Amino acid sequence: MEKKDQLVCVCNEIYRSAIENAIVKDGCRTLEDIQSKTSAGTVCGGCIDEIVYILKETIRDKNL
Ligand code: FES
Known part of the structure; x- marks a missing residue:
């Protein structure tokens, strides 16, 4: 199933x-x-808090 995209910066x-x-x-x-x-x-x-969260989460999940 396709993951739904999420509007972060309105x-x-x-x-x-x-x-x-x-x-x-x-x-x-x-x-x-x-x-x-x-x-x-x-x-x-x-x-900004959401962006920082996505940044940390993505770096961790994808081992960047
Ligand atoms: S929601 Fe205003 S700068 Fe992203």
Whole structure:
């Protein structure tokens, strides 16, 4: 079954899959990397905790 994508950054309409791709494919390893690559978390900042969580989780789960 296909995993449902999740809207993480409402301000810039950035989905979880885009953040994961930035980490896995583009080598982003910090919040700042993800902000400059995807623009997620660059407006109100309300999604930053979620981005940091996804970052840690993805790095751990994929042994990056
Ligand atoms: S929800 Fe991501 S910057 Fe506002």
